[in-house]
Amino acid sequence: MKPLVAFGAGKVILLGEHSVVYGYPAIAGPLSIGVVARGGPSRSCVLDVPVTADAAQKRMMRKAFARAAKLVGEPKVKVTLEPQLPLSAGLGSSAALAVATSRVLLQAAGQEPTAKATARLAWEMEQEFHGTPSGVDHTTSAEEKLILYRRVQAPAGVTGRARELKSPRPVSVVVALAGARSPTKLTVGALRERQARWPERYKRLFGQVGRLVTEAAKTVEAGDLEGLGDAMNVNQGLLNALGLSSPALEDMVFRLRSLGALGAKFTGAGGDGGAVIGLFPEPEPVVAQLTRDGVRCFASQLAGPRVQGDIP
Ligand code: MEV
Structure with missing residues (x-):
C-alpha cells in the first residue's frame, strides 16, 4: 500500500x-x-x-x-x-x-x-x-x-x-488565545438549560443573532469590511447576553479593538477562555505586537483575493 x-x-x-x-x-x-x-x-x-x-x-x-x-x-x-x-x-x-x-x-x-x-x-x-x-x-x-x-x-x-460566501476584498483575522478553555460540551449544555427555562427570551436573542448573520453575509459579498466588523461587535454583545463570555475573553476582545480591529469577538464555544478573533485589513503588525507581548496568536485569511498565508 x-x-x-x-x-x-x-x-x-x-x-x-x-x-x-x-x-x-x-x-x-x-x-x-x-x-x-x-x-x-x-x-x-x-x-x-x-x-x-x-x-x-x-x-x-x-x-x-x-x-x-x-x-x-x-x-x-x-x-x-x-x-x-x-x-x-x-x-x-x-x-x-x-x-x-x-x-x-x-x-x-x-x-x-x-x-x-x-x-x-x-x-x-x-x-x-x-x-x-x-x-x-x-x-x-x-x-x-x-x-x-x-x-x-x-x-x-x-x-x-x-x-x-465570496468577497471582493481579503477577509483577514487575527486569532488570539486567552484564558483557560472551557469544553464545548459544557458551554453548549449550560446554554441549553438556560434556554429550556426561559425559551422566549433566548429565542429572541438567537433570532437577533440570526438576523445579524444574514446582514453580515451581505457585507462580506459587498466587500464592506467596516459593516462586517460592526456585525461582529454586536454579535459579541449578544454572546455576552447569552451568558457565554468571561473576563479573559472580554479583555482580549477590547485589546484587539484598541489595536484597530474593525470588529472583535470570541469564536467557538466561549466560556472561561479560548480563541478571540479580530478583523484587520493588515493583520501582520498586530500579530507582531501581540507576540512581543506574549500572546499566542496568528493571522489567517478566510476569503477574498489572496494576499497572505497564515503566520504561525
Ligand atoms: C463550536 O465550534 C461551535 C458551537 O456553535 C457548537 C456547534 O456548533 O456544534 C458552540
Whole structure:
C-alpha cells in the first residue's frame, strides 16, 4: 500500500456560534493550519493518537475512529495524526482531525475522498466528540471555504446546508488565545438549560443573532469590511447576553479593538477562555505586537483575493 496523506483545516466562526445549534445561520471559514493524517500499512485498522492529547481526548479519538472505520469496512491502515493547531482551543481541532482521518480512511478503502463523502464520515466522528454538534465545524473543514451555514433536520449524514460566501476584498483575522478553555460540551449544555427555562427570551436573542448573520453575509459579498466588523461587535454583545463570555475573553476582545480591529469577538464555544478573533485589513503588525507581548496568536485569511498565508 502506498503511503496516504490528508489534511483537515481548522476553522473560525465569524458570526453565529451557539445559535447555529438551534437552526439559525452562521458564517465560518477555514484556517490554513489544521491536522495532517498519514496512513501506512498495518495488519488491522488502527489509530495512532497524538502524544499531546490527554487521556480523555485519546479515549474519545479512539471511539470516534472506530465508529468511522466501521462505516468504510475497516480497511487495513494505521492512521497517524499530526495536529498543527492547539487541541481544544475553539479552533475546530476535532473537526480538522475528523476530516483528515476520514480522507485517509476513504482512500484506504478505495473510495474517492470528495467533500461530501468526507463530511459524511467526519460527521460520525464529530458526534462522538461533541454529542449533538450543529455540523458547522466539520462542514467548514471539509469544504475549505468561507461558508454561510444552516443546520437542517434531514436524513442521516446530512447535517446542514452550506453556501460559499465570496468577497471582493481579503477577509483577514487575527486569532488570539486567552484564558483557560472551557469544553464545548459544557458551554453548549449550560446554554441549553438556560434556554429550556426561559425559551422566549433566548429565542429572541438567537433570532437577533440570526438576523445579524444574514446582514453580515451581505457585507462580506459587498466587500464592506467596516459593516462586517460592526456585525461582529454586536454579535459579541449578544454572546455576552447569552451568558457565554468571561473576563479573559472580554479583555482580549477590547485589546484587539484598541489595536484597530474593525470588529472583535470570541469564536467557538466561549466560556472561561479560548480563541478571540479580530478583523484587520493588515493583520501582520498586530500579530507582531501581540507576540512581543506574549500572546499566542496568528493571522489567517478566510476569503477574498489572496494576499497572505497564515503566520504561525
Ligand atoms: C463550536 O465550534 C461551535 C458551537 O456553535 C457548537 C456547534 O456548533 O456544534 C458552540
